Amino acid sequence: MQKKKSSIGWRNENQRPSLSEVFSSVSVPKQKGIWKKLFAFTGPGLLIAVGYMDPGNWATDIAGGSKFGYMLLSVIFISNFFAIILQHLALKLGIVCERDLAQACRDHYPSFISFILWVLCEIAIAACDLAEIIGSVLALKLLFGIPITWGVLITAVDVLIILFFQYKGFRYIESVVAALIFTILVCFSFEIISSKPEIFPILKGIIPNPEIIKNxxxxxxxxxxxxxxxxxxxxxxxxxxxxxxxxxxxIEGKKMAIKYATIDSTLSLSLAFFINAAILIISASTFHKAGYTEVADIMDAHELLTPILGSSLSGVFFALALLASGQNSTLTGTLAGQVVMEGFLNIKLKPWIRRLITRLIAIVPAIIASIVYGEKGTTKLLIISQIILSIQLSFAIIPLVNFTGNSEKMGIFVNGMILQISAWLITIIIVLLNLFLLYNTLLGKR
Incomplete structure (x- = not known):
């Protein structure tokens, strides 16, 4: 059931609901049952957590573990903390203002700024889609020996799978994502048990080490x-x-929604932290321990796991987790693309058209790289995709922190002083670090 939107502090008084076909479609029990309400709000956090364990994370986690052991676990922990804060702000914006971030930008900024933000966001989504394709393609090669070029073409048909679940209902999408996350969790649990990591060095690695900045x-x-x-x-x-x-x-309904949605988000991102940390721990306890300190490639990591751990299942589980990760990210990437286009441009395309456009943008460079450079080319594309995402990140965080700290737009739900200061500090840190990354990448420094 669609209801009139809150328009205080916004130009557009009659904003169309975000993802209108599934708006307010998941019922929340009216009675006072904590667990039933929490279950009703469980789902969005899992879809978000997918983005924090996509194939783009694998290369950096593998490189960090092989080169520096457990030392960079603290970086994953801090990054996850940043993510929890920012996702809390995002869900609060949606609940309080009944607008997604794209709609909020269009309702607040001049048209030309909104257009620039939309273009940047579309580029970032295409880059993310590229990472998903590469992850799935590498997994298909590892599991079934399918050539890279053919694997790229096969991933184009997953749009049909996405459409099937999207028309079945939003809970079906959440269930598929949950099943794939469970698959990833089982795979990495097996890998961790097989790699026999050291507990005390892991705990020490969670504590920030000054050497991280010095090196x-x-x-x-x-x-x-x-x-x-x-x-x-x-x-x-x-x-x-x-x-x-x-x-x-x-007001009371929104307070309740923010409470349970934040619990869902925090728990889901904690699960994402475990999986990201698991990748680095496995890399540290196998490659770093065995003296392979320069492993930064997914294919190389897969080849080394079996001989080091002495189990053929290690490579299978690794590839299976990679495939589940790539497919999971595909589902959420589709929805994100739909949200961004509808929100910024206020136009609605059929999901299969939207998905096809994004997929083609990502498939073309993937095919070219696979033909010209082979596996190493796809790995380089994976790195490039993460750089693009890093650049776009600042253009999403700054409007989010600005909107949720605006009392005219948020009313009594405006960020408190501590939360607002923390949010801006996180924003400044991310912006500066990403500028540093971009500068060094352009100069070819590492």
């Missing part, structure tokens, strides 16, 4: 981990899909 290479990888962890399109997506819940659009 230029560890600092560079740390920035890469940060850029691959906090995903810009997730902020747009979360502010939209939280509105799929049928909570009362009242």
């Amino acid at each position: 230029s290479h560890s600092f560079y990888i740390s920035i890469g981990i940060l850029g691959a962890t906090v995903m810009p399109h997730n902020l747009y997506l979360h502010s939209s899909i939280i509105q799929t819940r049928d909570y009362p659009r009242t």
Whole structure:
């Protein structure tokens, strides 16, 4: 059931609901049952967590673990903390203002600025889609020996799978994502048990080490981990899909929604932290321990796992987790693309058309790279995609922090002083680090 939008502080008084076909479609129990309400709000956080464990994270986590052991676990922990804060702001914006971040930008900024933000966001989504394609393609090669070029073409048909679940209902999409996350979790649990990591060095690695900043290479990888962890399109997506819940659009109803949505988001991102940390821990306890300190490639990591751990299942589980990761990211990338286009341009395309456009943009460079450079070319594209995402991140965070700190737009839900200061500090850190990453990348420094 669609209801009139809150328009205080916004230019557009009659904003169309975000993802209108599933707006307020998931019922929330009216009775006072904590667990039932929490279950009703469980789902959006899992879709968001997918972006924090996509194939783009794998290369940086593998490189960090093989080169520096457990030392960069603290970077993953800090990045995850940043993500929890920013995703809280995103869901709060969607619940309170009943607008997703793209709609909010269009309603607040001049048309030309909104257009620039839309273009940047579309480029970032295409880059993210590229990472998903590469992850799935590499997994298909590892599992079934399918050539890279053919694998790229096969990934183009997954749009049909996405459409099937999208028309079945939003809960079906959330269930598929949950199943794929569970698959990833099982795979990495097996890998961790097989690699027999050391507990005390892991605990020590969670504590920030000054050596991270002193060593230029560890600092560079740390920035890469940060850029691959906090995903810009997730902020747009979360502010939209939280509105799929049928909570009362009242002050009390919104307070309740923010409470349970934040629990869902925090728990889901904690799961993402475990999986990201698991990748680095496995890399540290196998490659670093065995003296392979320069492993930064997914294919190389797969080849080394089996002989080091002595189990053929290690490589299979690794590839299976990679495939699940790529397919999961495809689902959420589709929704993010729909949210961004509808929100910024106020036009609605059929999901299969929107997906096809984004997929073609990503497939073309992937095919060219696979033909000309082979596996190494796709790995380089994976790195480039993460750099693009890092650049776009600032253009998503700054409007988000600005909107949620505006009392005219948020009313009584405006960020408190501590939260607002923390949010701006996180923003400044991310902006500066990403500028540093961009500068060094352009100069060819590492």
